Amino acid sequence: xxxxxxxxxxxxxxxxxxxxxxxxxxxxxxxxxxxxxxxxxxxxxxxxxxxxxxxxxxxxxxxxxxxxxxxxxxxxxxxxxxxxxxxxxxxxxxxxxxxxxxxxxxxxxxxxxxxxxxxxxxxxxxxxxxxxxxxxxxxxxxxxxxxxxxxxxxxxxxxxxxxxxxxxxxxxxxxxxxxxxxxxxxxxxxxxxxxxxxxxxxxxxxxxxxxxxxxxxxxxxxxxxxxxxxxxxxxxxxxxxxxxxxxxxxxxxxxxxxxxxxxxxxxxxxxxxxxxxxxxxxxx
Amino acid sequence: xxxxxxxxxxxxxxxxxxxxxxxxxxxxxxxxxxxxxxxxxxxxxxxxxxxxxxxxxxxxxxxxxxxxxxxxxxxxxxxxxxxxxxxxxxxxxxxxxxxxxxxxxxxxxxxxxxxxxxxxxxxxxxxxxxxxxxxxxxxxxxxxxxxxxxxxxxxxxxxxxxxxxxxxxxxxxxxxxxxxxxxxxxxxxxxxxxxxxxxxxxxxxxxxxxxxxxxxxxxxxxxxxxxxxxxxxxxxxxxxxxxxxxxxxxxxxxxxxxxxxxxxxxxxxxxxxxxxxxxxxxxx
Numbered sequence: 001x002x003x004x005x006x007x008x009x010x011x012x013x014x015x016x017x018x019x020x021x022x023x024x025x026x027x028x029x030x031x032x033x034x035x036x037x038x039x040x041x042x043x044x045x046x047x048x049x050x051x052x053x054x055x056x057x058x059x060x061x062x063x064x065x066x067x068x069x070x071x072x073x074x075x076x077x078x079x080x081x082x083x084x085x086x087x088x089x090x091x092x093x094x095x096x097x098x099x100x101x102x103x104x105x106x107x108x109x110x111x112x113x114x115x116x117x118x119x120x121x122x123x124x125x126x127x128x129x130x131x132x133x134x135x136x137x138x139x140x141x142x143x144x145x146x147x148x149x150x151x152x153x154x155x156x157x158x159x160x161x162x163x164x165x166x167x168x169x170x171x172x173x174x175x176x177x178x179x180x181x182x183x184x185x186x187x188x189x190x191x192x193x194x195x196x197x198x199x200x201x202x203x204x205x206x207x208x209x210x211x212x213x214x215x216x217x218x219x220x221x222x223x224x225x226x227x228x229x230x231x232x233x234x235x236x237x238x239x240x241x242x243x244x245x246x247x248x249x250x251x252x253x254x255x256x257x258x259x260x261x262x263x264x265x266x267x268x269x270x271x272x273x274x275x276x277x278x279x280x281x282x283x284x
Numbered sequence: 285x286x287x288x289x290x291x292x293x294x295x296x297x298x299x300x301x302x303x304x305x306x307x308x309x310x311x312x313x314x315x316x317x318x319x320x321x322x323x324x325x326x327x328x329x330x331x332x333x334x335x336x337x338x339x340x341x342x343x344x345x346x347x348x349x350x351x352x353x354x355x356x357x358x359x360x361x362x363x364x365x366x367x368x369x370x371x372x373x374x375x376x377x378x379x380x381x382x383x384x385x386x387x388x389x390x391x392x393x394x395x396x397x398x399x400x401x402x403x404x405x406x407x408x409x410x411x412x413x414x415x416x417x418x419x420x421x422x423x424x425x426x427x428x429x430x431x432x433x434x435x436x437x438x439x440x441x442x443x444x445x446x447x448x449x450x451x452x453x454x455x456x457x458x459x460x461x462x463x464x465x466x467x468x469x470x471x472x473x474x475x476x477x478x479x480x481x482x483x484x485x486x487x488x489x490x491x492x493x494x495x496x497x498x499x500x501x502x503x504x505x506x507x508x509x510x511x512x513x514x515x516x517x518x519x520x521x522x523x524x525x526x527x528x529x530x531x532x533x534x535x536x537x538x539x540x541x542x543x544x545x546x547x548x549x550x551x552x553x554x555x556x557x558x559x560x561x562x563x564x565x566x567x568x
Contacts, residue, residue, distance in 0.1 A: 123494040143492055172491070186489040190481055190500045195555035196532035197474055200525070205470040207456070208427055209562060210407040212503045216474045219496045220559040224552035228545055231552075235540040241484070242533050248480035249526050256519040261512055268508035268515075271479035275504040278493060 007032045007064035009057060009079055011044040013126060014096050015070030016134030019049030021167045024136050034060035043131045058086035066163065068120075069095035069103075074229035076103050080110040089114040094160050096122055098183065098226075099233040100147040100176035108151070116156040119147040119176060121183070122169060127221040140168040145183075147176045184237030189245065191227055192238060194220040291316045291348035293341060293363055295328040297410060298380050299354030300418030303333030305451045308420050318344035327415045342370035350447065352404075353379035353387075358513035360387050364394040373398040378444050380406055382467065382510075383517040384431040384460035392435070400440040403431040403460060405467070406453060411505040424452040429467075431460045468521030473529065475511055476522060478504040 006022055008015045011033040019031050033050030034057050035041045041053035054060050061067050061083045071079055076097060087093070093115055097103050100119045107117035124142040126133060144164040148157045161171045174182070194217045201209075231238060255263040290306055292299045295317040303315050317334030318341050319325045325337035338344050345351050345367045355363055360381060371377070377399055379387055384403045391401035408426040410417060428448040432441045445455045458466070478501045485493075515522060539547040 123492055125494070125496070127496075142494060145492065178488075182486075182489040182492055185485055186492050186497050187494070190497055192533065192536055193477060193481065193529075194500055194559075195552055196529050196536065197477065198555040198559045199532045199551075200528045201469055201558070202466075204462075205466040206558070206562070208407055208429065208466055208470050210409070210426060210471070212409070212411075213470050213474055214562060215499045215502050216478055217555075217559050218499050220555045222556070224549050224556045227552050228549040231536070232540060232543065232545060232548060235537075238540070239537055242537060244484045245477075245480050246530060248483050249476065252476055252480065252515070253519075253523055253526060256516060256522070259516065261516060264516060265508050265512040267483075268479055268511050271482040271501075271504045272506070272508045274485070274490070275478075275482045275501050278490070278498060 003029050003065040005030045005032060005064045006066045006068065007034065007061045008050060009034045009060065009067065009069050009083075010071035011035050011040060011049060011053075011131055012070065013129045013131070013133050014122070014124075014138070015068070016044050016047065016049045016131040017124075017136065017138035018068060018070060018096070018167070019044060020047070020134055020136035021139055023048060025166045025168070032060050032064065040131055044134075047131060047134065049131065049134060057082040061091070062086050062088070064088065064091055067091060067093045069093070069097070072223075072226045072229060073097040073099055073102070073233060074225070077106050077110070080106050084110050084112055087112060087115045091115050092156055092159060093117045094120045094146075094163075096120060098187065098230045100145075100179040102233050104147065104149050104176045108149075116153055118152050118156050118160050119179075120160060120164065121145040121147070121179060122164065122167075123187075124169075127219055129223050129226075137168075139164075142169055144169040144171050145179050146171050146173050147179045148173065149176060180234050181237050184234050184241050185244075188230060188234050188238050189241035191219050191222065192231060192242075193245070194218070287313050287349040289314045289316060289348045290350045290352065291318065291345045292334060293318045293344065293351065293353050293367075294355035295319050295324060295333060295337075295415055296354070297413045297415070297417050298406070298408075298422075299352070300328050300331065300333045300415040301408075301420065301422035302352060302354060302380070302451070303328060304331070304418055304420035305423055307332060309450045309452070316344050316348065324415055328418075331415060331418065333415065333418060341366040345375070346370050346372070348372065348375055351375060351377045353377070353381070356507075356510045356513060357381040357383055357386070357517060358509070361390055361394070364390050368394050368396055371396060371399045375399050376440055376443055377401045378404045378447075380404060382471065382514045384429075384463040386517050388431065388433050388460045392433075400437055402436050402440050402444050403463075404444060404448065405429040405431070405463060406448065406451075407471075408453075411503055413507050413510075421452075423448075426453055428453040428455050429463050430455050430457050431463045432457065433460060464518050465521050468518050468525050469528075472514060472518050472522050473525035475503050475506065476515060476526075477529070478502070 122144040406428040
């Protein structure tokens with residue numbers, strides 16, 4: 001790939017893990033970390049996730065061949081504003097945000113024409129956050145979605161995909177619109193549901209919680225600022241997902257009301273077959 | 285407790301694990317297993333979960349001091365019918381079913397007056413099933429709900445609670461009605477939701493599934509016959525839970541529509557605080 005410098009903006013769980021993975025997989029490349037909390041930057045340096053740190057976003061990207069935005073999606077506009085004038089001609093810019101329509105528009109509007117942007121979304125993470133939970137293998141064997149638009153240079157897409165392959169990810173390519181539609185179903189709605197399931201409990205029911213409830217609501221412990229911005233940004237697709245989920249639940253309730261054991265079992269079995277066929281990658 | 289013989293009816297995941305736990309924790313007591321599949325009974329004997337096996341339910345309970353019903357909830361009526369005449373006077377009968385109103389009524393109607401029934405529900409399990417997944421520590425540190433009615437002898441409740449304590453469980457006492465109401469929220473609704481979340485996905489979204497989706501839908505891989513009977517039995521409470529879940533989701537959608545970031549974050553944060561405070565017991 002020939003990158004001499006990669007700048008990672010935001011060195012929490014995702015940015016820190018990316019630094020660790022880059023250090024392991026991409027040799028002879030300087031990794032610069034930007035953040036607004038000096039203590040977190042210091043810990044990222046100590047953990048070996050980045051070579052150098054700065055609290056000045058423009059300084060962080062000045063010599064970069066690749067810039068990866070790892071700050072929360074709500075900060076993308078201000079961060080783009082602060083780096084736009086400092087980018088080298090020809091620099092490749094990507095991100096790891098959970099929604100992709102907004103960042104494509106922000107890049108189009110804010111980044112200079114001689115920079116090359118394509119959005120990315122590595123489908124890896126944790127309900128934990130911060131550099132102290134970063135791991136070099138966070139991305140290994142997971143899927144990364146790369147989201148070119150009609151105006152994206154194809155070569156840029158290939159280079160960014162190769163970058164993710166170096167971090168041991170499988171890449172999938174789709175438009176920002178399709179990304180936001182599909183991730184609403186597979187990620188954002190499950191997050192909203194997990195939180196709603198926790199919220200509707202009572203002290204009496206919570207003390208009876210077992211492994212099933214804990215697993216099905218684990219993601220509700222995720223960072224609420226981060227998820228606030230994701231759900232706000234993708235609310236149209238989320239709303240469509242809620243409607244389709246309610247349709248499914250209504251089907252179940254109708255079959256229960258009809259006391260139709262066969263129909264109830266068919267409803268459950270279809271989910272069982274799909275879910276039983278899905279497995280976590282072996283080393284995750 | 286002075287039990288000379290415990291009879292376990294049904295030697296799958298739960299019954300098999302109970303046999304293993306009894307062998308470990310209750311000395312000088314014969315464990316008899318009943319089932320309708322000779323191969324499963326044979327494996328239960330080979331794994332040391334039971335001392336002796338029989339496919340005759342009446343024979344299995346004839347000399348028992350404690351009978352524990354571990355067959356699926358849908359079979360409770362027929363199993364009670366087949367053992368009622370064979371029970372010793374004074375025998376204690378309990379079960380491990382996920383709903384408790386029905387079995388209390390069945391016991392009242394079918395079991396002889398000189399037997400002593402109280403329902404139990406150990407909140408431990410797995411989406412896996414069968415004797416091959418049985419473990420002596422399945423129950424350790426988990427909660428077991430014991431559900432006396434107005435007509436239950438208090439001494440019987442104490443003896444059954446002591447039995448669960450011997451299997452390293454914490455017990456909680458409540459009426460069958462309260463049990464069914466609370467477990468609808470903490471267990472049955474989450475199961476229905478997990479299945480609905482899987483059912484509403486498309487091939488395009490499923491290939492993007494990451495750890496969050498897999499955890500939040502793990503229970504959808506549970507046995508569909510077993511869950512069919514649980515959901516049918518507890519459909520009134522399940523319906524109430526669906527309504528309250530939809531209320532929660534509507535609150536979220538309203539806050540998203542109003543573009544009220546603070547209100548969205550508060551909605552998420554309340555769930556985050558509750559869920560972050562819940563942890564699996566250390567050895568599970």
